[in-house]
Amino acid sequence: MEILDFVMTNLNLLGKLTLEHIGLVVVAVGLATLTGVPIGIAITQNERIATVVLYVASVLITIPSIALFGIMIPILSTIGHGIGYLPAVIAVLLYSQLPIIRNTYTAINNVSPGLREAARGIGMTSAQRLRKVEIPLSVPVIMAGVRTAVVMNIGVMAIAAYIGAGGLGVLISRGISQSDPRQLVVGAIAVSLLAIVADRSLLSLQRRLTPRGL
Amino acid sequence: MITLDNLTKIFDTDRGVVTAADHINMEVPQGEICVLLGPSGCGKTTTLKMVNRIINPTSGRVLINGQDTTDQDTVSLRRNIGYVIQQIGLFPNMTIEENISIVPKLIGWEKSRYLKRASELLEMVALDPAIFLKRYPNELSGGQQQRVGVIRALAADPPVMLMDEPFGAIDPINREVIQDEFLKLHRELKKTIMFVSHDIDEAVKMADRIAIFKDGKLIQYDTPDDLLSHPANDFVKGFVGRDRALKRLQLVTVSEVLETESSVVTAEDSLATALQRMDDAGYERAIIVVDGHDRPVGYISRSVATTTKGKCGQHSYNLRTVVRPEDDLRTVASKMFTHDATWLPCVSEQGKLMGVVTQRGITHYLGATYKSSRSDDQSIRRIRVAT
Numbered sequence: 377m378e379i380l381d382f383v384m385t386n387l388n389l390l391g392k393l394t395l396e397h398i399g400l401v402v403v404a405v406g407l408a409t410l411t412g413v414p415i416g417i418a419i420t421q422n423e424r425i426a427t428v429v430l431y432v433a434s435v436l437i438t439i440p441s442i443a444l445f446g447i448m449i450p451i452l453s454t455i456g457h458g459i460g461y462l463p464a465v466i467a468v469l470l471y472s473q474l475p476i477i478r479n480t481y482t483a484i485n486n487v488s489p490g491l492r493e494a495a496r497g498i499g500m501t502s503a504q505r506l507r508k509v510e511i512p513l514s515v516p517v518i519m520a521g522v523r524t525a526v527v528m529n530i531g532v533m534a535i536a537a538y539i540g541a542g543g544l545g546v547l548i549s550r551g552i553s554q555s556d557p558r559q560l561v562v563g564a565i566a567v568s569l570l571a572i573v574a575d576r577s578l579l580s581l582q583r584r585l586t587p588r589g590l
Numbered sequence: 591m592i593t594l595d596n597l598t599k600i601f602d603t604d605r606g607v608v609t610a611a612d613h614i615n616m617e618v619p620q621g622e623i624c625v626l627l628g629p630s631g632c633g634k635t636t637t638l639k640m641v642n643r644i645i646n647p648t649s650g651r652v653l654i655n656g657q658d659t660t661d662q663d664t665v666s667l668r669r670n671i672g673y674v675i676q677q678i679g680l681f682p683n684m685t686i687e688e689n690i691s692i693v694p695k696l697i698g699w700e701k702s703r704y705l706k707r708a709s710e711l712l713e714m715v716a717l718d719p720a721i722f723l724k725r726y727p728n729e730l731s732g733g734q735q736q737r738v739g740v741i742r743a744l745a746a747d748p749p750v751m752l753m754d755e756p757f758g759a760i761d762p763i764n765r766e767v768i769q770d771e772f773l774k775l776h777r778e779l780k781k782t783i784m785f786v787s788h789d790i791d792e793a794v795k796m797a798d799r800i801a802i803f804k805d806g807k808l809i810q811y812d813t814p815d816d817l818l819s820h821p822a823n824d825f826v827k828g829f830v831g832r833d834r835a836l837k838r839l840q841l842v843t844v845s846e847v848l849e850t851e852s853s854v855v856t857a858e859d860s861l862a863t864a865l866q867r868m869d870d871a872g873y874e875r876a877i878i879v880v881d882g883h884d885r886p887v888g889y890i891s892r893s894v895a896t897t898t899k900g901k902c903g904q905h906s907y908n909l910r911t912v913v914r915p916e917d918d919l920r921t922v923a924s925k926m927f928t929h930d931a932t933w934l935p936c937v938s939e940q941g942k943l944m945g946v947v948t949q950r951g952i953t954h955y956l957g958a959t960y961k962s963s964r965s966d967d968q969s970i971r972r973i974r975v976a977t
């Protein structure tokens with residue numbers, strides 16, 4: 377009851393924090409997609425480089441977010457952004473690399489040899505093969521990687537409230553520091569709901585982007 | 591024309607070097623189908639793929655219409671060579687129309703032109719464009735996909751086609767249908783075709799020339815009839831099979847062994863007349879009864895004619911089956927066995943009697959070519975009759 381009251385009286389705040397949260401994740405994962413997909417495609421050309429890149433990306437993802445923020449504070453302070461929006465976005469961007477790069481790499485590599493050969497034999501240049509065959513066929517798997525990144529980082533972003541990045545994590549951190557279970561619970565539930573909703577809607581987007589016939 | 595000049599491919603593998611193609615010299619004349627045939631791993635695919643440089647030769651050259659392809663740009667080279675791979679390789683993210691239009695689009699045809707072309711090609715292989723143009727490959731049966739794979743390769747009308755076991759993935763019945771369709775298409779289009787198969791029956795049916803490979807070496811390169819009647823060595827003999835004489839049957843059509851039947855009777859003639867005509871014409875067993883339009887309606891056997899009196903119409907036996915001039919002798923032999931017949935009448939499209947084909951005629955034909963000398967190429971009859 378108390379919780380419901382809290383939600384009703386703080387609808388505005390809740391809405392603002394949710395939008396902030398979404399904004400952070402969208403920007404960070406968006407940027408991660410713009411970098412991760414090309415990297416994933418590029419490393420299909422060389423197995424050794426691919427191994428190294430994937431290894432680095434998996435090491436990155438094992439660094440606890442708190443530690444990552446800690447590392448970034450002195451570095452980013454030099455440009456006056458030690459805390460806040462920028463380190464939050466960078467952290468999520470780094471965490472998103474693994475699912476996105478790995479899925480892209482796997483998907484492109486898994487295009488069947490028969491199709492590759494048909495595309496070559498027909499006289500497509502490598503750019504044409506990529507654009508018309510390999511990428512369209514990889515869309516579902518790449519999108520699945522983006523989805524993983526989004527869902528995972530909605531949680532990570534909640535912690536970014538501690539470095540002043542805003543978002544729904546604000547409720548959780550305040551709930552803890554003010555010993556206010558209402559804010560804590562509402563914040564936690566909101567983050568989970570956001571993750572579930574994001575997952576569902578990205579899944580339907582993924583279906584929409586998947587070429588018919590696959 | 592495709593010319594292979596000392597074409598060699600050596601693969602360096604972990605388990606040592608593999609010579610997949612060993613100084614191959616051969617020439618596929620303009621407008622002919624050459625089938626590369628041999629057991630698994632003998633280098634057929636490797637040889638084929640060196641023509642469009644999916645595989646780069648270790649040494650030797652490929653010439654297309656006399657032009658060396660070694661330094662040619664691979665992309666434009668490939669756009670002039672139709673390529674059908676065994677795995678079919680239709681792009682699942684594209685409609686049938688888009689799949690067929692790929693090469694024409696790449697080489698810059700106008701939209702209206704390549705769309706029209708896609709419809710035309712589908713019709714050529716008996717697929718209704720209204721139904722299939724907008725479908726995706728996964729909405730087609732295996733045989734239909736294979737047909738689309740073939741017409742995709744034909745789309746930009748390339749003079750040369752490479753086909754790697756293009757009909758491998760289909761059941762035997764549909765395979766025959768597609769083979770027939772393809773041959774019909776080929777008679778119109780007259781592409782120069784290199785075709786990989788490991789099925790001797792398919793090779794005999796499709797090929798103008800067959801190239802037999804073993805361990806990367808070209809063992810024999812001959813017309814199907816020559817190959818079957820004069821295998822170069824025991825390997826070829828073994829490969830073409832002990833029933834090679836029977837296989838030759840499908841190379842010959844009825845029209846080539848037809849005995850034109852000059853003497854016939856009508857229903858109104860008496861049995862005595864029938865007997866007389868049999869004697870005059872030297873028919874040992876029977877004489878055919880025709881109607882007013884020269885259509886065979888039955889036959890009178892010699893035993894009936896000698897023992898009975900009356901009109902032919904009342905004593906004729908029904909004909910069990912007839913053949914057409916374009917049927918191959920394998921079909922005919924099969925019909926003869928099925929109906930326990932030593933001869934069968936052959937009729938034209940209008941049903942008119944053209945003559946008879948006899949077991950003895952068939953045996954004679956096969957025997958005669960066996961004895962003909964190898965160098966005497968001219969005497970070996972061409973395998974397909976223009977229709």
Ligand SMILES: Nc1ncnc2c1ncn2[C@@H]1O[C@H](COP(=O)(O)OP(=O)(O)OP(=O)(O)O)[C@@H](O)[C@H]1O
Nearest residue numbers: 601603608610629630631632633634635636637788
């Ligand atoms: N990329 C490759 N690397 C190493 N060896 C290869 C390669 N491709 C083919 N070979 C070897 O070359 C030989 C000829 O292979 P090829 O694929 O031409 O045979 P094929 O006659 O087409 O056989 P199949 O009927 O099984 O398709 C085989 O021994 C094969 O193992």
Ligand SMILES: [Mg+2]
Nearest residue numbers: 634635636786
């Ligand atoms: Mg092969």
